[in-house]
Amino acid sequence: MAQNEHLRNFGMLAILIIILCALPPNINLYQRSVIMFTMMYVVLSLSWNIISGYTGYVSFGHVMFYGIGAYATGILVVDYGWHWIATLFVGVFVSFVVSLIIGFPVLRLKGPYFAIAMLGAAEGTRVVATVWEDLTHGGEGIGLPNVENSFETYFAMLVVMLVTIVVAYWVGHSRFGIRLNAIREDEIAAESLGINTTFYKLSAFALSAIFPAAAGGIQAYKVLYIDPETEFFILVTIFMKLFAMFGGKGTVIGPILGTFVLYIVQEITWVKFPTAHLIAFGIFIVLVARFMPRGLMGFAIDKGWARKGMVH
Amino acid sequence: MAETEIALDIQDLKKYFGGIKAVDGCSFQVPKGQISGLIGPNGSGKTTTFNLLTGVLEADSGEVFYNGENIVGLRPYEVFNRGISRTFQITRIYREMTVFENMLSASSMKMPVREARERAEQLMEFVTLTKLRGEYGGNLSYGQQKLLEFARALMTDPDLILLDEPAAGVNRTLLNNLLDHIHHLQEDQGKTILIVEHDMNVIMNHCEKVFVLDYGVKIAEGLPEDIQTNEDVIEAYFGHR
Numbered sequence: 001m002a003q004n005e006h007l008r009n010f011g012m013l014a015i016l017i018i019i020l021c022a023l024p025p026n027i028n029l030y031q032r033s034v035i036m037f038t039m040m041y042v043v044l045s046l047s048w049n050i051i052s053g054y055t056g057y058v059s060f061g062h063v064m065f066y067g068i069g070a071y072a073t074g075i076l077v078v079d080y081g082w083h084w085i086a087t088l089f090v091g092v093f094v095s096f097v098v099s100l101i102i103g104f105p106v107l108r109l110k111g112p113y114f115a116i117a118m119l120g121a122a123e124g125t126r127v128v129a130t131v132w133e134d135l136t137h138g139g140e141g142i143g144l145p146n147v148e149n150s151f152e153t154y155f156a157m158l159v160v161m162l163v164t165i166v167v168a169y170w171v172g173h174s175r176f177g178i179r180l181n182a183i184r185e186d187e188i189a190a191e192s193l194g195i196n197t198t199f200y201k202l203s204a205f206a207l208s209a210i211f212p213a214a215a216g217g218i219q220a221y222k223v224l225y226i227d228p229e230t231e232f233f234i235l236v237t238i239f240m241k242l243f244a245m246f247g248g249k250g251t252v253i254g255p256i257l258g259t260f261v262l263y264i265v266q267e268i269t270w271v272k273f274p275t276a277h278l279i280a281f282g283i284f285i286v287l288v289a290r291f292m293p294r295g296l297m298g299f300a301i302d303k304g305w306a307r308k309g310m311v312h
Numbered sequence: 313m314a315e316t317e318i319a320l321d322i323q324d325l326k327k328y329f330g331g332i333k334a335v336d337g338c339s340f341q342v343p344k345g346q347i348s349g350l351i352g353p354n355g356s357g358k359t360t361t362f363n364l365l366t367g368v369l370e371a372d373s374g375e376v377f378y379n380g381e382n383i384v385g386l387r388p389y390e391v392f393n394r395g396i397s398r399t400f401q402i403t404r405i406y407r408e409m410t411v412f413e414n415m416l417s418a419s420s421m422k423m424p425v426r427e428a429r430e431r432a433e434q435l436m437e438f439v440t441l442t443k444l445r446g447e448y449g450g451n452l453s454y455g456q457q458k459l460l461e462f463a464r465a466l467m468t469d470p471d472l473i474l475l476d477e478p479a480a481g482v483n484r485t486l487l488n489n490l491l492d493h494i495h496h497l498q499e500d501q502g503k504t505i506l507i508v509e510h511d512m513n514v515i516m517n518h519c520e521k522v523f524v525l526d527y528g529v530k531i532a533e534g535l536p537e538d539i540q541t542n543e544d545v546i547e548a549y550f551g552h553r
Contacts, residue, residue, distance in 0.1 A: 175416060175425065178409070182417040185406035192366055192404075193418040194392040194468060250408075308448055309410035 005312070006173075013165065017158075024154055036154045036222065038263045039161040043215040044240035045247075045255035046168045051208040052241070053249030054177055055201060056184030057107065060237055061118030064102075064125045065095040065209040067231040069216030071129060074142035074226045084221045085156065091213040099209035100202065107201045110187075119234070126232035141227030144220065153222040160218065164211045165256065171207070172252040172310050180204050181250065181310070212240075246288060248297025251310070257296055317344040319472055319504040320365070325374035325384075327360055327528075334360040336528035337374070342472075347498050347505045349515040349536070352525035353549055358508045359401050361525065362476050366398050367391040378472070393420075397470035401477045401508070403457040405464070407450030411441055414449050414460055418467035428467075435463040438493065455486040462490060466497075472504045473497070479511040491518055516540065524548065 020039070024032055044066065052058045072091030076082040082090075106117040129136045136142070171177040182190040183197050191197045220226045247258025265284060269277040292299040300306040320342040327335040335357045342348050350358050363369040365376055367388040375382045383391055406414050412432060419428035436442045439459040444452060449460060458478060465473060475494070479487050491514065497503040509515050515522060516536040524532040524539060526548040532539060539545055 175419065175421065175428070178413050178417045181409055181413065182406055185409060186404050188368060188388075189400065189404035189406070190417070191388040192368060192392060192398060192400075193464065194389050194420065195417070196387075196389045308446055309413050311413055311416060312410075312446065 009169070013162075017162065020158055021155075024151055029150055032150050032154055033222075034264075034267055036150070036157050037219075038260060039157045040215045040219055041239060041243055041259045041263055042161050042256050043157070043164045043211050044236070045243040045259050046164050046252075047208045047211040048237075048240040049208075049244045049249055049251075049255045050168065050171055050180075051201075051204045053244055053251070053255070054171065054180035054184060055204045057110075057201065057205075058115050058241070059118045059208075060115045060234070060241075061120070061122030062208070062212060062240060063232055063234060063236040064118075064122040065099065065212040066216035066219075066236055067122075067125060067129065067228075068095045068098060069213030070220035070226050070231045071136060071142075071216075072213070073217035073220040074144060075135065077144055077221070078142050084217070088156075088160075088214045088217040091217040092210045095209045095213035096206055099206045103202050103205040103209075107198070107205060122232060122234070122237070126228045129228040129232065136228070139228065141225055144224045144226075146224055149221060153218050156218045157215065160211065160214045165252075167207065167211075168255075169252050171204075174311075176200075176203075177310055184250070242285065246285070246295055248295030248300075251295075251297045254295055254297040261296070316346075318342070319344040319378070320506070321375075321377040322361075322365070323375045323377070325361065325364055325376065326372045327357075327364055327369060328372055333528050335364060335371075338525065338528060338530050340523045340530050340533055342504060342506050343521060344504050345498065345502045346520045347494065347507065347518055349519035349522040350506060350508045350525065351510070351512075351515055351522060351539075356525040356548070357528035358525055359476060360528075362398065362474050362508060365391075365474065366396060392468070392470075395468075395471040396474065397465040397468065397472070398474040399458075399461045399465050399476055399478065401480070403454070403461050405449040405452075405457050405460050407448065409449055410446050411436065411449060411452070411460055412445040414464055415467060418464045420468050423468075431467060435466055438466075439463040440489070455482040458482050459486065459490060462493065470503070472506070475505065475507045475509075477509055478507060479509055479514050487514075494518070 023035065048059060048062050069091035072094055073084055073087040076087040076090060077084050102121050106114060106121065109117050130139050179195050179200050182195060183200060187197055216231065243259040243262050244255040246262050247256065248254030266281050269280040273280050297306060301308055318341045323339050325335055325338045338357065338361060350361065352358050360369065364371045367386050367390065371384050374384065376384050378394060378396065383394065406417065409417065415432035415435060416428060419431065436445055439462060441456065441460060441463065444456065449457065452460060462478065478490055482490065494505055498505055507514070507519065519536055522534065522536050522539045523530055524545050531544045531548060532542045
């Protein structure tokens with residue numbers, strides 16, 4: 001039964017890959033960008049979901065790791081002449097190290113205290129990026145080489161998205177993920193039943209930090225210009241949270257579904273209502289929060305269209 | 313008469329919360345392979361003692377020896393990994409996880425997945441929860457939650473099981489079922505069980521030895537029939553005659 005379920009899920013993923021591989025030559029530059037950014041937000045919301053959806057530590061500062069990845073690419077490409085693909089690995093490594101350094105103290109906090117601490121950490125990183133001019137070029141930002149890169153960045157983001165999905169799928173169907181859920185549900189009970197909560201929280205935090213760094217690096221190479229204000233913009237964190245919650249946090253399919261639906265709705269409302277698209281988008285979110293508080297997957301479970309739990 | 317082996321040796325355990333002496337120099341020895349009871353009036357320090365034994369609270373002083381090792385200062389997961397498992401006074405099942413996931417969450421990562429799944433299935437059957445394996449823990453009745461918590465505590469086959477008020481809120485049929493399971497563990501598998509309980513029928517009919525706490529101090533210990541007539545215990549529960 002479980003084997004069939006995995007086969008079905010990987011079959012669906014294979015279809016998605018085929019479609020996403022076939023699209024680029026048949027769509028225009030704008031459409032390619034929209035899909036690339038949709039894939040980027042799939043990476044971000046799935047990553048956010050690992051620490052916040054599964055473990056229950058709601059992060060308001062995850063943009064920090066995205067920004068670190070963007071800056072690693074910007075600095076290494078422009079100042080050191082690295083190939084942009086190689087810079088992604090550096091961004092991932094730096095993010096991993098930063099997540100351990102920051103995670104160890106902040107994961108001792110809970111609820112709103114953790115959320116605020118993460119917000120502060122992200123703001124602190126933005127300030128560092130602004131004032132450390134020798135390294136980051138400060139507030140004037142970094143301009144990257146102006147080359148046609150929409151195909152390269154599209155496929156790089158596709159690869160990063162697939163890796164993120166596979167890792168998120170493993171988390172969502174393993175005892176590791178169940179243990180993260182146990183921490184979310186009741187940390188004292190979890191620790192009393194053999195779970196080293198410090199280790200698991202830190203692992204989840206580090207895992208949730210590395211993929212945004214890769215996405216941030218690709219995004220930097222795509223948009224050709226980065227500065228602290230845009231790369232550490234809180235709205236990026238809010239979007240990753242929103243997409244995950246809309247699809248159903250604590251699930252694998254939820255953040256993917258949530259991002260594809262909501263990002264495309266956002267684009268449509270932007271095209272249809274250029275002056276009022278944020279209001280239209282906001283109304284849509286309010287309606288969803290009112291009628292589907294546990295997101296699309298929660299709604300599907302309540303209706304009996306999806307099974308409860310991650311492991312069956 | 314052969315000397316009884318000791319499973320848990322508690323020596324001069326203390327825990328103060330500001331001016332409140334929750335546990336104040338408590339010492340007793342839990343015999344191995346038996347069902348023992350820990351009783352006392354409300355606020356006498358029973359649950360605090362459990363929390364100290366399992367590392368949920370850190371003792372101010374004192375020692376607790378388990379298999380020759382002082383386990384005071386260990387974190388709860390370290391205590392659990394040494395073979396001591398517990399349930400809680402108010403159930404702490406994972407409400408938004410299924411019954412099966414609740415069970416799997418307590419399996420050791422060293423245990424292969426297939427084995428962990430089999431053990432979870434066996435224990436769910438043991439406590440008659442197999443039909444509810446895909447249901448959220450929060451949707452179970454309180455009695456069923458007690459059974460789930462009990463079964464979950466057995467996932468790693470612990471040697472010492474601490475049960476905090478297993479009878480509270482459980483109907484008679486379920487309670488008898490639970491007590492049968494407890495006896496099965498003790499008689500057939502040689503487990504040591506320590507029960508905190510207010511239901512004196514449970515303590516008097518099912519425990520071989522009883523410890524009585526009052527104001528964080530052990531005031532009596534002995535056979536259930538001796539405890540029932542102990543003047544200090546009667547005074548602790550009912551005051552001066």
